[in-house]
Amino acid sequence: MTNLKNLRLLKNFTSFLLILICTLSIAQAQSSHSTEDAKTIDKIYDQMFIDGRCYQWLEYLSLQIGHRLSGSTGAEKAVAWTKSVLDTLHLDSVWLQPCMVPHWVRGAKEEVRLIGNKKGGNIDLPALALGGSVATPGEGLPQAGIVAGVVEVKEWSELEKLGEKGIKGKVVFYNRPMDPTFIRTFNAYGKAVDQRVHGASRAAKYGAAAVLVRSMTLAMDDFPHTGTLIYDPEQPRIPAAAISTLAAEKLSAALQENPKHQLYMKLNCEMLDDKPSFNVIGEIRGSEHPESIIIIGGHLDSWDVGHGAHDDGAGCVQSMDVLRILKAVGYKPKNTIRCVMFMNEENGSRGGKQYAEEATRKNEKHLFALESDAGGFTPRGFTFEADSTVFSGFFEKVRDLEPLFEPYGLTIARGGSGADIGPLRSTKALLSGYSPDSQRYFDYHHTANDTFDKVNKRELEMGAASMAALVYLIDKYGL
Amino acid sequence: MTNLKNLRLLKNFTSFLLILICTLSIAQAQSSHSTEDAKTIDKIYDQMFIDGRCYQWLEYLSLQIGHRLSGSTGAEKAVAWTKSVLDTLHLDSVWLQPCMVPHWVRGAKEEVRLIGNKKGGNIDLPALALGGSVATPGEGLPQAGIVAGVVEVKEWSELEKLGEKGIKGKVVFYNRPMDPTFIRTFNAYGKAVDQRVHGASRAAKYGAAAVLVRSMTLAMDDFPHTGTLIYDPEQPRIPAAAISTLAAEKLSAALQENPKHQLYMKLNCEMLDDKPSFNVIGEIRGSEHPESIIIIGGHLDSWDVGHGAHDDGAGCVQSMDVLRILKAVGYKPKNTIRCVMFMNEENGSRGGKQYAEEATRKNEKHLFALESDAGGFTPRGFTFEADSTVFSGFFEKVRDLEPLFEPYGLTIARGGSGADIGPLRSTKALLSGYSPDSQRYFDYHHTANDTFDKVNKRELEMGAASMAALVYLIDKYGL
Numbered sequence: 001m002t003n004l005k006n007l008r009l010l011k012n013f014t015s016f017l018l019i020l021i022c023t024l025s026i027a028q029a030q031s032s033h034s035t036e037d038a039k040t041i042d043k044i045y046d047q048m049f050i051d052g053r054c055y056q057w058l059e060y061l062s063l064q065i066g067h068r069l070s071g072s073t074g075a076e077k078a079v080a081w082t083k084s085v086l087d088t089l090h091l092d093s094v095w096l097q098p099c100m101v102p103h104w105v106r107g108a109k110e111e112v113r114l115i116g117n118k119k120g121g122n123i124d125l126p127a128l129a130l131g132g133s134v135a136t137p138g139e140g141l142p143q144a145g146i147v148a149g150v151v152e153v154k155e156w157s158e159l160e161k162l163g164e165k166g167i168k169g170k171v172v173f174y175n176r177p178m179d180p181t182f183i184r185t186f187n188a189y190g191k192a193v194d195q196r197v198h199g200a201s202r203a204a205k206y207g208a209a210a211v212l213v214r215s216m217t218l219a220m221d222d223f224p225h226t227g228t229l230i231y232d233p234e235q236p237r238i239p240a241a242a243i244s245t246l247a248a249e250k251l252s253a254a255l256q257e258n259p260k261h262q263l264y265m266k267l268n269c270e271m272l273d274d275k276p277s278f279n280v281i282g283e284i285r286g287s288e289h290p291e292s293i294i295i296i297g298g299h300l301d302s303w304d305v306g307h308g309a310h311d312d313g314a315g316c317v318q319s320m321d322v323l324r325i326l327k328a329v330g331y332k333p334k335n336t337i338r339c340v341m342f343m344n345e346e347n348g349s350r351g352g353k354q355y356a357e358e359a360t361r362k363n364e365k366h367l368f369a370l371e372s373d374a375g376g377f378t379p380r381g382f383t384f385e386a387d388s389t390v391f392s393g394f395f396e397k398v399r400d401l402e403p404l405f406e407p408y409g410l411t412i413a414r415g416g417s418g419a420d421i422g423p424l425r426s427t428k429a430l431l432s433g434y435s436p437d438s439q440r441y442f443d444y445h446h447t448a449n450d451t452f453d454k455v456n457k458r459e460l461e462m463g464a465a466s467m468a469a470l471v472y473l474i475d476k477y478g479l
Numbered sequence: 480m481t482n483l484k485n486l487r488l489l490k491n492f493t494s495f496l497l498i499l500i501c502t503l504s505i506a507q508a509q510s511s512h513s514t515e516d517a518k519t520i521d522k523i524y525d526q527m528f529i530d531g532r533c534y535q536w537l538e539y540l541s542l543q544i545g546h547r548l549s550g551s552t553g554a555e556k557a558v559a560w561t562k563s564v565l566d567t568l569h570l571d572s573v574w575l576q577p578c579m580v581p582h583w584v585r586g587a588k589e590e591v592r593l594i595g596n597k598k599g600g601n602i603d604l605p606a607l608a609l610g611g612s613v614a615t616p617g618e619g620l621p622q623a624g625i626v627a628g629v630v631e632v633k634e635w636s637e638l639e640k641l642g643e644k645g646i647k648g649k650v651v652f653y654n655r656p657m658d659p660t661f662i663r664t665f666n667a668y669g670k671a672v673d674q675r676v677h678g679a680s681r682a683a684k685y686g687a688a689a690v691l692v693r694s695m696t697l698a699m700d701d702f703p704h705t706g707t708l709i710y711d712p713e714q715p716r717i718p719a720a721a722i723s724t725l726a727a728e729k730l731s732a733a734l735q736e737n738p739k740h741q742l743y744m745k746l747n748c749e750m751l752d753d754k755p756s757f758n759v760i761g762e763i764r765g766s767e768h769p770e771s772i773i774i775i776g777g778h779l780d781s782w783d784v785g786h787g788a789h790d791d792g793a794g795c796v797q798s799m800d801v802l803r804i805l806k807a808v809g810y811k812p813k814n815t816i817r818c819v820m821f822m823n824e825e826n827g828s829r830g831g832k833q834y835a836e837e838a839t840r841k842n843e844k845h846l847f848a849l850e851s852d853a854g855g856f857t858p859r860g861f862t863f864e865a866d867s868t869v870f871s872g873f874f875e876k877v878r879d880l881e882p883l884f885e886p887y888g889l890t891i892a893r894g895g896s897g898a899d900i901g902p903l904r905s906t907k908a909l910l911s912g913y914s915p916d917s918q919r920y921f922d923y924h925h926t927a928n929d930t931f932d933k934v935n936k937r938e939l940e941m942g943a944a945s946m947a948a949l950v951y952l953i954d955k956y957g958l
Contacts, residue, residue, distance in 0.1 A: 049659040180528040439937045
């Protein structure tokens with residue numbers, strides 16, 4: 001630091017002032033958020049570590065019910081079971097909020113196969129149809145499915161360059177990997193998922209027969225990752241599937257060797273009529289401002305593979321445990337606190353929309369909404385958003401809480417909240433996303449590998465405890 | 480916050496001053512640690528995510544070599560392989576530093592069995608002899624092993640209360656669980672591990688025939704956790720084993736039901752003569768102060784079960800990758816930078832002692848030592864310690880670096896470093912422990928379950944990158 005010696009005096013003076021002000025600031029924080037708060041938070045964590053229920057609930061949801069796509073029997077069972085658990089918690093009310101949900105079914109296992117050239121036989125590529133995809137044509141007939149050439153693209157611009165001439169009748173293979181250099185993996189997902197969401201229709205515009213998408217993960221393995229697609233109503237609906245990252249590498253290498261390689265692809269999925277389903281809600285009525293509502297939630301539906309353990313069984317059981325634990329530590333909330341297990345986040349967000357619509361219709365006042373939908377990993381903090389007319393004031397208040405979260409390794413930051421609570425933005429509530437460590441999330445997300453054994457008990461419990469601590473503080477101090 | 484309105488004015492003024500000072504302070508931090516530093520750290524992370532080697536190295540060490548207790552063939556192979564990897568990194572020197580190590584062998588699989596009463600048959604309790612334990616008497620004879628009553632204790636004070644009358648000829652069963660309410664699991668370990676380390680001799684004092692210890696973990700499962708014990712030279716050496724937490728619960732329940740339950744216990748372990756082994760060292764020679772040395776390290780030995788993947792294969796491959804990556808990003812260190820893969824941390828720390836002895840004998844100047852021996856999990860920060868005559872000055876300087884680590888979620892704190900570098904304290908070097916997320920560590924620690932598949936590639940790589948970033952900054956700015 002030799003080049004900096006001329007700054008030493010300023011630095012020492014600045015340091016002195018900084019320490020002085022920090023001391024003042026801490027003293028002030030301690031007065032506004034008392035040692036009683038620190039003690040209550042400690043009690044919440046202790047209770048969760050010693051007597052938390054979320055892990056055993058997740059075990060049941062994962063192993064006894066399993067995956068639960070909207071409209072499925074699993075989803076029906078999950079609704080009934082969740083309500084039955086809430087019924088044991090001595091809450092003030094527990095109810096089901098009806099909503100209609102899409103009903104998409106995968107059908108028989110999909111087949112995607114690279115047709116061998118002279119050198120070798122066919123190569124099966126582990127695949128999952130994307131949620132909402134149509135089947136390949138001729139479904140049900142013998143020998144049904146597509147046989148077509150493949151064209152690999154990494155950037156959208158390549159589609160236009162290839163044009164109808166290069167694409168018509170072919171399978172477009174989107175192979176732009178998630179960027180591993182983002183520290184928060186959700187940012188990498190955000191930059192790559194457009195291929196999965198919009199790839200089918202953008203390729204259909206040029207006459208593609210179908211699309212394959214490299215799985216949205218940073219892991220190199222043989223688990224395909226499903227997820228929703230959105231069809232542009234102006235384009236024909238073509239079949240779409242994700243293949244595993246290892247399969248994507250294999251396919252890319254095969255096309256390098258022989259660009260005329262052909263692919264066999266058969267999807268058996270189908271969109272049926274909408275079905276009735278429910279959000280599941282439990283409530284502790286506020287002792288001072290019962291009309292003012294705080295919600296915590298996750299989504300009860302999952303994709304139709306694995307257990308939906310991290311996505312989003314974790315968020316549901318954590319939200320339920322927040323209500324339990326507030327009662328267990330003897331805290332009487334001033335505001336009404338609800339946990340909401342939303343239906344249909346994965347392929348329609350109908351539950352979230354329904355909840356917000358009813359809230360608006362009934363003129364309910366929502367103070368704060370917190371969603372856990374980023375997995376049951378070690379908590380790292382919370383991110384906050386709100387309508388721009390109210391955000392600054394809210395955020396200043398929650399930032400004041402940060403010192404209380406420091407012993408638990410949690411930070412307070414601006415950022416997104418959750419798909420289910422997003423529609424509450426118009427009610428001018430403060431919205432927050434629970435933010436656990438993100439490194440492993442996309443190893444499991446939307447795969448057969450998102451199973452109960454991938455969830456660590458303590459990590460899950462710490463998430464629930466940190467959510468309970470935040471809800472406690474916001475309830476106590478208001479916004 | 481209605482009760483706080485009278486503080487509002489002070490608060491606003493304080494906030495204003497705080498922002499002002501923070502701005503000054505950030506400006507000053509940015510001048511002392513330039514945007515060039517931020518860019519270099521970014522480059523280090525990017526390079527690690529895109530082209531890191533530590534994960535593939537750990538795969539080899541885990542799957543091709545496996546566990547490697549001091550004195551074993553695995554340890555020999557690990558030394559040779561580690562040197563061969565360092566030889567590919569174009570370092571300035573690579574060498575083996577000889578040291579003698581203890582050579583303890585487990586022998587045939589241990590047996591611990593609760594002898595059934597009229598109601599049921601015998602119950603096998605999953606067990607591992609503690610490292611260094613003697614065998615049960617009569618080893619090799621037919622029907623060898625101990626059959627004895629069991630006395631359960633949770634606190635040391637109970638031993639004295641029971642006295643020789645209650646203990647003599649029995650197996651003392653230490654069943655004080657790790658306290659789950661510590662956020663950092665190492666603290667819970669620290670409060671419980673005395674049972675494993677000192678339990679045998681303290682029970683031998685009252686004539687115990689053997690001891691069993693509840694495994695040092697917060698997980699409830701059937702993996703016994705081994706680990707070292709220390710025999711008090713004044714007491715007879717009695718056999719000692721750990722049983723799984725589920726077995727501990729079972730045994731405790733059985734004793735509740737019938738305190739006269741007997742146990743069969745057979746350990747076949749043996750301490751052989753010391754064997755020669757090595758620390759493995761690689762070095763980049765400093766361009767400005769070659770006589771000034773920075774080391775990063777982990778320990779190459781592991782317990783004789785599982786792969787020793789987290790403990791401490793992770794620390795070794797990370798340390799090796801730090802040297803590789805500093806070269807890969809084109810950084811030329813001012814000081815000499817060594818990675819040291821220490822031998823025998825688990826049952827003797829001979830490698831660490833040998834390294835420090837040689838450093839002292841050769842009058843080497845060690846500036847900084849960093850150890851990674853807390854698993855290959857998501858990095859959370861670094862802890863620092865040093866001889867009290869030098870610590871404050873050092874710590875002030877490293878704390879100045881914290882803003883550069885914030886984007887990576889890392890904190891700088893006072894705390895322990897590592898068992899291998901601990902002996903360097905007397906050289907007045909700054910010592911640091913790499914501190915990853917601790918929640919899962921004791922699920923795997925010293926068990927057959929500490930295998931390669933438990934390590935996440937990104938978490939491991941982020942650890943190596945954060946270590947490289949710290950070494951880069953300390954090398955560049957000195958202490």
